[in-house]
Amino acid sequence: xxxxxxxxxxxxxxxxxxxxxxxxxxxxxxxxxxxxxxxxxxxxxxxxxxxxxxxxxxxxxxxxxxxxxxxxxxxxxxxxxxxxxxxxxxxxxxxxxxxxxxxxxxxxxxxxxxxxxxxxxxxxxxxxxxxxxxxxxxxxxxxxxxxxxxxxxxxxxxxxxxxxxxxxxxxxxxxxxxxxxxxxxxxxxxxxxxxxxxxxxxxxxxxxxxxxxxxxxxxxxxxxxxxxxxxxxxxxxxxxxxxxxxxxxxxxxxxxxxxxxxxxxxxxxxxxxxxxxxxxxxxxxxxxxxxxxxxxxxxxxxxxxxxxxxxxxxxxxxxxxxxxxxxxxxxxxxxxxxxxxxxxxxxxxxxxxxxxxxxxxxxxxxxxxxxxxxxxxxxxxxxxxxxxxxxxxxxxxxxxxxxxxxxxxxxxxxxxxxxxxxxxxxxxxxxxxxxxxxxxxxxxxxxxxxxxxxxxxxxxxxxxxxxxxxxxxxxxxxxxxxxxxxxxxxxxxxxxxxxxxxxxxxxxxxxxxxxxxxxxxxxxxxxxxxxxxxxxxxxxxxxxxxxxxxxxxxx
Numbered sequence: 135x136x137x138x139x140x141x142x143x144x145x146x147x148x149x150x151x152x153x154x155x156x157x158x159x160x161x162x163x164x165x166x167x168x169x170x171x172x173x174x175x176x177x178x179x180x181x182x183x184x185x186x187x188x189x190x191x192x193x194x195x196x197x198x199x200x201x202x203x204x205x206x207x208x209x210x211x212x213x214x215x216x217x218x219x220x221x222x223x224x225x226x227x228x229x230x231x232x233x234x235x236x237x238x239x240x241x242x243x244x245x246x247x248x249x250x251x252x253x254x255x256x257x258x259x260x261x262x263x264x265x266x267x268x269x270x271x272x273x274x275x276x277x278x279x280x281x282x283x284x285x286x287x288x289x290x291x292x293x294x295x296x297x298x299x300x301x302x303x304x305x306x307x308x309x310x311x312x313x314x315x316x317x318x319x320x321x322x323x324x325x326x327x328x329x330x331x332x333x334x335x336x337x338x339x340x341x342x343x344x345x346x347x348x349x350x351x352x353x354x355x356x357x358x359x360x361x362x363x364x365x366x367x368x369x370x371x372x373x374x375x376x377x378x379x380x381x382x383x384x385x386x387x388x389x390x391x392x393x394x395x396x397x398x399x400x401x402x403x404x405x406x407x408x409x410x411x412x413x414x415x416x417x418x419x420x421x422x423x424x425x426x427x428x429x430x431x432x433x434x435x436x437x438x439x440x441x442x443x444x445x446x447x448x449x450x451x452x453x454x455x456x457x458x459x460x461x462x463x464x465x466x467x468x469x470x471x472x473x474x475x476x477x478x479x480x481x482x483x484x485x486x487x488x489x490x491x492x493x494x495x496x497x498x499x500x501x502x503x504x505x506x507x508x509x510x511x512x513x514x515x516x517x518x519x520x521x522x523x524x525x526x527x528x529x530x531x532x533x534x535x536x537x538x539x540x541x542x543x544x545x546x547x548x549x550x551x552x553x554x555x556x557x558x559x560x561x562x563x564x565x566x567x568x569x570x571x572x573x574x575x576x577x578x579x580x581x582x583x584x585x586x587x588x589x590x591x592x593x594x595x596x597x598x599x600x601x602x603x604x605x606x607x608x609x610x611x612x613x614x615x616x617x618x619x620x621x622x623x624x625x626x627x628x629x630x631x632x633x634x635x636x637x638x639x640x641x642x643x644x645x646x647x648x649x650x651x652x653x654x655x656x657x658x659x660x661x662x663x664x665x666x667x668x669x670x671x672x673x674x675x676x677x678x679x680x681x682x683x684x685x686x687x688x689x
Contacts, residue, residue: 137328138162138185138296142197145180147557154180154193155352162345164295167322168330169339169360171376172349173589175550175559178332181349182298185330186220187211201296212245219294223301223587224508225281228288229273234265237273237284241292255291263287263317277466279310286317290327297321299331304586305507307464307615309650312338334589337378337618337654340364340398348376365393375590379618379654382670387677403658412664413678426490428455428609429476429578434485436468436475445471446482447633453578458600458610460624460641462617462651467630469613470507473580476611477504503576507583507613509567510556518558518566519551522573529574541569544599564588568596578609585616597623621645621653621668642668 143158155177162168170178184190184199187206199206201218222228231237238259242252260266263283268276276284282302289297299318303311315338321327322342333339340346346363348356350373356363364381367373368391374382380403381396387410388395397403430453436446445468453459453476461469474480475487478497487494489501506512515521519538526534542548545565555563564587571579579600585593593616601623604610614620620627620641627644629636629651637644645652645668655673659666667673 135164136161137164137166137202138330139200140181140184140197141200143181143184143199144196145177145184145191145193147191147193150193153352155184155349158197158349158354160347160354160357162328162330164328165322165326166328166330166345167319167343168328168345168347169336169343170330170332170347170349171334171336171589172355174565174587174592175562176349177352178349179300179559182300182330182332185296185298186218187214189220215241215245216292217295219289219292219297221282221285221289221297221299221302223304225278225285225305228285229281232272232274234268234271234273234276234284238288238291241288245292259287259291277310277464278305279307279314279465282306282310282314283317286314290321294327296328296330299329299333301332301334301587303333303335305465305583305615307462308617310465311335311615315339315342318342334587336376337380340378340381348373360398361393361396364396364398365391372591375594379670380658383655383658383673386670386674400654400657404662407658407662407664410664415676415678425455425457427452428490429453429611430488431475432486432488434475434482434487436471436480436482444633446475449485449634451628451635451638453609453611454626455609456604456607457625458604458612458623459638460620460627461611461613461630462615462620462627463630468633469630470582472630473504473582473611473613476578477502477580479504501576502578502580503571503574505567505571505579505581505584507586509563512567512570513555513563516554517552518547518555518569521555521566521570525570525573531573534573537573537575538569541572545569545595559587565592565596572603576608578611579603580611582613583615584612585614585619593619617645617651618653618669621656622671642672 139161140158143155144153145155146153158181170182172178180191185206201209229237231240238256239252242255260269265287268280273281303314306314318329319342322329331339340360343360346356346358346360356366358366364377367377368385378398380399383403384397384406385391395406397406431449431451434446434449435444437444461472463469471480475482478494513521515524522538526538531537542551547565547569550558550562555566558566564584568584584596588596597619600610612624624641626638627641628638645656646666653668655670656666656668665676667676
């Protein structure tokens with residue numbers, strides 16, 4: 135039975151020259167699990183929000199949107215609040231109350247549920263989610279994964295028929311993200327809740343979803359099953375990058391392709407590999423670190439409040455000139471705080487920080503540039519072009535116009551220069567903020583979750599650009615949950631646990647030896663009949679695969 139639909143839907147933002155959505159026609163059946171994907175700025179979040187009247191963007195709409203055959207605009211607010219649940223990208227933005235229990239009952243109180251109804255429903259939901267230990271906690275004490283689970287539970291207490299999710303795992307560590315997605319699978323399988331999720335992380339979703347809808351430039355490009363979607367994009371020059379790593383591994387080395395044989399998860403990929411014969415070239419010798427330390431932390435302690443537990447404790451870290459260091463770890467372990475200490479944004483209570491051997495008291499302009507996790511905090515002007523011009527004046531940059539245009543062209547942002555920053559998509563505003571951070575040509579770039587909201591093409595463009603800057607001498611320290619990105623670009627990786635750096639290794643060694651904080655490709659190849667690798671690119675360099683049942687070869 136049809137539950138959501140868009141018929142001839144077009145949408146244009148105020149004063150925009152082009153439509154954000156053009157002639158969209160989709161029908162979503164009750165019980166569907168739909169992945170909505172596409173490049174940054176393709177209209178995914180716009181479409182999702184148009185289905186939720188309370189947060190629908192302002193602009194000119196043509197065509198119709200319907201829920202169970204009734205136009206969305208004709209539904210009363212109680213119906214849309216209860217039946218159409220929404221979970222946002224940033225868990226902070228959705229939490230309204232200070233206490234977990236208060237947060238859980240907030241929506242029900244506003245809809246007039248009785249005390250008895252609320253107690254019964256909360257007891258049931260808390261047991262289902264295993265949230266008993268969190269009920270008395272303050273919401274600002276929760277990790278990102280816990281906050282997102284509370285958001286999901288709060289929405290589900292209203293018993294929605296449809297769950298709309300806008301990149302809900304973007305700020306979650308890999309383990310929390312996997313748990314969250316498995317929870318969505320249970321809700322879909324066991325309760326029949328229709329799920330529409332906008333995501334760039336597709337590794338876990340393709341084996342769960344029954345449909346993939348892809349938008350490009352506001353138009354509907356694909357609407358099909360995950361396996362057919364992989365087949366249709368198998369040879370596409372750019373969109374191929376949206377496919378899961380397991381499928382890309384198969385497509386790169388399998389010449390005779392059968393749609394039903396395309397692996398969508400680790401188990402299927404390992405089964406396919408068992409039918410291959412492999413010759414692997416010897417991996418190249420890793421170069422030893424030859425650069426000098428540029429930044430050193432010794433015995434650093436930091437706590438936000440005097441009587442609270444320390445966020446960083448006796449932390450030591452050495453950063454070398456011209457390296458790209460990725461710092462990973464679970465939500466709430468202090469990664470963002472570490473970045474703020476490095477940027478001298480917050481002061482450590484104990485310990486020392488040295489830059490090229492000299493103690494740091496205050497950073498000189500153009501030594502360090504910091505890009506926060508929320509890129510909106512970067513902007514104070516009405517357009518991104520005005521923001522860049524303002525930065526050029528503030529820092530007295532020579533040839534600021536030329537530098538601005540160079541970066542804008544590299545990031546393909548020229549057509550958005552006159553837009554207000556808040557009118558950009560999540561990926562677009564992330565790129566816009568990064569351009570601003572790079573304008574001053576810093577010696578050290580500190581970046582917090584830079585790939586959040588970026589599609590695979592934008593990630594690659596960002597990674598390649600930053601890699602070229604690292605080759606020219608820029609030092610990058612990146613906090614990230616994006617394991618695949620860190621494995622592809624970082625030169626070294628550090629694990630932060632309980633306020634301390636527990637290990638720092640070359641990227642290859644780090645991910646080879648990890649079990650959970652590692653890449654999909656490493657999980658596929660570990661303890662198999664092939665030489666283990668960390669990334670697809672590494673497999674391409676080292677492997678020569680031949681099917682046991684075919685004489686065909688592919689390099």
